[in-house]
Amino acid sequence: MNAARKLALSFPLILLLALLLLYPLALLLGRSLQNANGLGLSNYLLLFTEAPYRRALFHSVILSALVAALSSLICLAPAWLFANENFPGKNLVRAIFTLPMSFSGIIVGFLAVIMLGRIGAVPQFLQRITGHNYLAGSAYQLGGLVIAYLYFEIPRATLTLESALRKFDPQLSVAARSLGAGTWQRLRLLILPLIWRPLVSTFAVTFTVSLGSFGVALILSKRFSVLPLEIFQQITGYGNQGLMAAMSIALVLLACVINYSVRATSGLGAGQLQDAEGRGGAGPPSGRRIDAGEGTPA
Amino acid sequence: MKKLLLTALGLLAALVAHAQEKVVIQYDCIPNYANWGGVTAAYMKETGVRVPPDMKGSSAAMAALDAEKANPQADCAYYSGAIGYQAATKGLHQPYQPKGWEKIPDSLKDPEGKWWTVHTGHIAILVNKSALGGKPVPRSFADLLKPEYKGMVVYDDPTIQGTGFTFVYGINSIMGGGADMKAGFDYLKKLDANVVNYAKENSYNDLLRGEIPIWINADGNGLKAQWVDKAPIETVIASEGTVVMPLVMGMVAGAPHPEETKKYLDWCLGDSAQKLMAQSFFRPVMKVDLDADLQKQFPPESNYAKAITLPLNEMAANADAVKARWSKEIKR
Amino acid sequence: MRMDRIGILALYLITWALLIVVAAPLLVVLAGAFLDPSLLGVSSERWAADTSAFVPGWFGYVFALYGRSMQFSLLLALLSVAVCIVVSVPAAYAIVRTDSRAGRALEEITLLPLSIPGIAMSIGLIQAYTIVRGQWWLILCGHVLYTIPLMMRVVTNALRSFDLEKLEGVAQSLGANRWQRSLFVILPNLRHSIIVGSLLVFAISWGEFNVSFLLNTPLHQTYPAALYATYTANSFAVSSAATTIFLAVIIPVLLALQWIGGREFNRLEQAA
Numbered sequence: 001m002n003a004a005r006k007l008a009l010s011f012p013l014i015l016l017l018a019l020l021l022l023y024p025l026a027l028l029l030g031r032s033l034q035n036a037n038g039l040g041l042s043n044y045l046l047l048f049t050e051a052p053y054r055r056a057l058f059h060s061v062i063l064s065a066l067v068a069a070l071s072s073l074i075c076l077a078p079a080w081l082f083a084n085e086n087f088p089g090k091n092l093v094r095a096i097f098t099l100p101m102s103f104s105g106i107i108v109g110f111l112a113v114i115m116l117g118r119i120g121a122v123p124q125f126l127q128r129i130t131g132h133n134y135l136a137g138s139a140y141q142l143g144g145l146v147i148a149y150l151y152f153e154i155p156r157a158t159l160t161l162e163s164a165l166r167k168f169d170p171q172l173s174v175a176a177r178s179l180g181a182g183t184w185q186r187l188r189l190l191i192l193p194l195i196w197r198p199l200v201s202t203f204a205v206t207f208t209v210s211l212g213s214f215g216v217a218l219i220l221s222k223r224f225s226v227l228p229l230e231i232f233q234q235i236t237g238y239g240n241q242g243l244m245a246a247m248s249i250a251l252v253l254l255a256c257v258i259n260y261s262v263r264a265t266s267g268l269g270a271g272q273l274q275d276a277e278g279r280g281g282a283g284p285p286s287g288r289r290i291d292a293g294e295g296t297p298a
Numbered sequence: 299m300k301k302l303l304l305t306a307l308g309l310l311a312a313l314v315a316h317a318q319e320k321v322v323i324q325y326d327c328i329p330n331y332a333n334w335g336g337v338t339a340a341y342m343k344e345t346g347v348r349v350p351p352d353m354k355g356s357s358a359a360m361a362a363l364d365a366e367k368a369n370p371q372a373d374c375a376y377y378s379g380a381i382g383y384q385a386a387t388k389g390l391h392q393p394y395q396p397k398g399w400e401k402i403p404d405s406l407k408d409p410e411g412k413w414w415t416v417h418t419g420h421i422a423i424l425v426n427k428s429a430l431g432g433k434p435v436p437r438s439f440a441d442l443l444k445p446e447y448k449g450m451v452v453y454d455d456p457t458i459q460g461t462g463f464t465f466v467y468g469i470n471s472i473m474g475g476g477a478d479m480k481a482g483f484d485y486l487k488k489l490d491a492n493v494v495n496y497a498k499e500n501s502y503n504d505l506l507r508g509e510i511p512i513w514i515n516a517d518g519n520g521l522k523a524q525w526v527d528k529a530p531i532e533t534v535i536a537s538e539g540t541v542v543m544p545l546v547m548g549m550v551a552g553a554p555h556p557e558e559t560k561k562y563l564d565w566c567l568g569d570s571a572q573k574l575m576a577q578s579f580f581r582p583v584m585k586v587d588l589d590a591d592l593q594k595q596f597p598p599e600s601n602y603a604k605a606i607t608l609p610l611n612e613m614a615a616n617a618d619a620v621k622a623r624w625s626k627e628i629k630r
Numbered sequence: 631m632r633m634d635r636i637g638i639l640a641l642y643l644i645t646w647a648l649l650i651v652v653a654a655p656l657l658v659v660l661a662g663a664f665l666d667p668s669l670l671g672v673s674s675e676r677w678a679a680d681t682s683a684f685v686p687g688w689f690g691y692v693f694a695l696y697g698r699s700m701q702f703s704l705l706l707a708l709l710s711v712a713v714c715i716v717v718s719v720p721a722a723y724a725i726v727r728t729d730s731r732a733g734r735a736l737e738e739i740t741l742l743p744l745s746i747p748g749i750a751m752s753i754g755l756i757q758a759y760t761i762v763r764g765q766w767w768l769i770l771c772g773h774v775l776y777t778i779p780l781m782m783r784v785v786t787n788a789l790r791s792f793d794l795e796k797l798e799g800v801a802q803s804l805g806a807n808r809w810q811r812s813l814f815v816i817l818p819n820l821r822h823s824i825i826v827g828s829l830l831v832f833a834i835s836w837g838e839f840n841v842s843f844l845l846n847t848p849l850h851q852t853y854p855a856a857l858y859a860t861y862t863a864n865s866f867a868v869s870s871a872a873t874t875i876f877l878a879v880i881i882p883v884l885l886a887l888q889w890i891g892g893r894e895f896n897r898l899e900q901a902a
Contacts, residue, residue, distance in 0.1 A: 006728050010721035010736060013778075017739055020775045024754030025746075031757065052629070077644035085638070093645070095888045096653055102880050104839030106858045107873060111655035114662070114866070118429070119508050121658045137449065140494065147651075154648060212747025215839050215854075219861065222495035228749045228840075235365075235753065235844060236358040236498075237457040237621070245757070248750035255745045306712065309705035323848050329695065330863045339694075351695060352848040353859045365756075371764040371847055499862035507866055527865075 025252070032245035043246035053230060053243075057250065060227040064210035067146055071153035072161070072202040076195070079161035101155040105215025112139040112148040112220055140222045148216045153206045160205055164198030204262040208255045227251055320347045322555055322562045325359035325375040326460075327352045330502045332417065332518060332545065333578030334376075337571050345565075347558055353499065356381035356460025357621070363390045363550060370552040373559035378460025379415070380467065380613035382546035386412035387614060391548040397564040402583055405607075406544050413548040416566055417580035420605060421465045421541050423534040424520035429508030436512065438537040439472065439485065447492045452504075453514035455496040455629075457621045461516050461543065462496070466624055467613055468541030471606050479620065486628050496629060505531065516543060517597070521579035525595045535597065539604030545580065656877065662870030663688065688871035696856035696872065702766070703853035704879075707835040710773045711828045714781040717774075719824070722785040723816065727794055737786065741779045748840025751775065756844060766850040772841035777831040784830070788823035822890075829887045836880055 123136035329335030454462030470482025520533030
């Protein structure tokens with residue numbers, strides 16, 4: 001069988017991607033460039049000239065970046081433990097950590113309300129022990145939004161980092177110590193260079209997820225708008241089709257720019273970025289091959 | 299593996315079976331609003347026809363109908379009056395005169411039958427007393443501006459929900475404003491300081507739990523929370539007055555299930571449906587005999603002495619401009 | 631040495647704190663679902679609760695009002711799994727076996743949906759297919775688009791892990807024809823990956839909201855959309871019961887992934 005005939009096996013996939021991915025995206029791009037006077041960038045300009053849209057765009061970027069940075073850093077702790085330590089109940093703990101993975105944003109938003117709403121479980125509990133309902137209604141403030149976003153990023157960040165940290169051989173650290181390296185020296189010279197790349201790719205993964213998240217904001221964000229919410233407003237109210245398309249394309253571009261620039265700076269292939277193998281650097285084609293021992297022989 | 303396949307086949311069969319089942323699609327059919335949950339459940343029991351819940355607000359329903367004009371998905375829709383009127387002028391409805399048509403007052407229906415009122419409500423201040431934190435129950439719209447209610451007030455986003463639109467439009471008349479809407483917008487701007495949220499969706503649940511202490515919405519929802527759900531809710535008709543909100547239905551142009559829809563629309567004006575709506579404290583458009591107990595639970599008529607009836611045609615004609623202005627000046 | 635101890639202790643502390651953050655809300659939801667409704671003073675939802683008196687608490691209400699959504703979402707998830715297997719496995723084989731530039735480009739494009747926000751994609755689908763808007767399979771299309779990268783990655787990784795060429799060569803020299811080779815040599819080797827991929831696809835599809843929300847119609851509504859409806863318009867008891875049902879489906883799937891998938895799962899799921 002020659003290569004062309006083999007590739008024909010992927011025809012259903014090609015068809016599916018063309019119809020469901022490329023054609024709608026192209027159409028969206030086309031719509032976003034159309035305006036009353038023909039073609040132009042006026043829809044995109046609206047994103048910057050109209051205060052509500054500009055603010056939503058800005059909020060989206062800042063919130064996603066903040067959440068991505070926080071989750072990448074905080075989740076180093078569980079990722080390190082899962083990768084390098086053994087403790088009783090590890091499997092169960094790890095399983096619980098993966099739970100929010102498939103929670104859609106609305107569920108996370110609901111959980112945030114029942115915990116941190118005006119009469120949420122946390123303020124009620126604090127009321128009982130301190131006599132004051134601290135944190136009441138914090139779900140609707142920026143802090144609450146950040147915590148809710150963190151909630152669904154925890155499993156993503158933890159698992160991405162864990163698989164990278166697993167490649168780190170603790171023996172190295174032991175060896176370094178026996179050679180007289182202090183804790184900070186080991187951290188600076190050994191561990192930081194090793195975790196830098198996974199941290200960056202975790203940032204990219206979590207940033208993308210936060211940027212597109214919609215359900216949390218739908219429930220929680222009262223005055224703080226994000227771009228996906230503005231798109232929703234455009235479609236439920238009488239929206240400007242061109243503007244709606246421009247917002248969508250802006251989201252797509254933002255996500256892709258972050259993903260691909262991270263990839264360019266860290267030399268990872270796309271597949272690797274998503275897998276966050278954290279061991280890129282080898283040329284893309286061969287670098288993304290998985291060693292035989294690493295796969296899962298059935 | 300086999301079991302999974304069988305499950306999938308079973309579900310597929312169920313889906314096909316559902317496709318055979320008779321349905322009427324009503325946009326804006328929120329179970330806890332005006333007792334639509336009870337109304338549709340009773341209709342299912344009586345006729346076997348299912349009317350599934352739908353969470354779109356009035357304006358969202360109109361936008362969806364417009365987007366689907368080429369290929370309509372819905373059979374009928376329910377709106378607050380002005381939005382229903384607007385949808386009819388946009389050509390989204392087909393004329394139909396349901397049974398009992400002649401009994402509806404002329405001001406509450408379109409002469410051709412493109413929309414008609416099923417019940418009416420009034421804009422009221424719904425207050426969850428246990429969530430006020432000891433503050434007094436506000437008695438007027440002016441009270442709502444007091445700093446002590448900061449972060450407690452919610453009203454619906456008027457670009458999505460019809461009730462929110464009726465309030466945003468009507469407050470101008472309540473405040474004695476003119477055609478420039480200045481009095482209304484001035485008030486809304488001041489109110490903004492106390493508003494925690496312009497809700498995109500129905501907030502009944504949040505009011506019940508006390509998550510929202512003060513919700514400006516239809517009086518029926520507050521009365522239902524108070525009498526049916528026994529929550530510590532008080533429904534305040536503001537001392538400045540209120541506006542009447544007719545809630546209307548219309549049959550969608552190109553409705554996919556026309557025969558079933560007509561039967562359903564007839565039924566909605568019938569005795570049993572109208573009574574069910576009254577149980578949610580929306581005032582039936584038809585004359586029905588209500589239980590004395592229920593009658594007593596409605597606030598006294600004197601509360602509504604200052605209720606203003608706004609011309610729907612004017613409201614509809616200005617709707618887009620008012621919504622745009624609200625987005626620009628209030629929501630920002 | 632002491633610094634190390636303190637460091638590890640800090641890691642444990644952070645981890646336990648995160649564990650509490652993740653688990654506590656779920657416990658509150660479970661409690662809410664099984665509370666005696668009269669404690670919450672909510673009775674307007676009784677009208678439907680009595681339709682299935684044998685189901686405790688508010689579950690009856692949820693089944694009565696949103697049972698269809700549950701069925702629909704289960705069906706969507708199973709169909710997504712089926713479509714993903716049928717489309718991905720041959721394509722992954724082709725890409726790995728030919729190792730060509732075209733194949734790699736195709737692989738890149740397959741992964742693209744993972745970095746496209748769901749709401750943008752649903753706007754694209756709505757605008758591209760207005761004429762079939764309201765058809766239930768348009769939602770399926772959205773789900774497949776977002777789950778196929780996961781399946782592709784699991785399967786391509788597995789295929790790359792063994793020497794396909796050699797394996798096939800041996801089988802061929804033993805007289806196996808093309809169909810026998812794929813049926814008896816390649817597929818059995820992929821069984822484990824396909825199971826892992828299927829669980830992953832099922833889990834993501836069952837919880838998917840971003841793409842399907844705008845594609846939903848009253849007749850064909852996914853369960854997460856129904857959940858959203860209960861959050862806005864129903865009492866806490868009903869919302870909690872609905873969420874508990876959601877969790878009851880997803881938790882076994884995720885646990886199965888955790889134990890069956892092992893390391894593969896770690897590598898693959900995070901981008902979902």
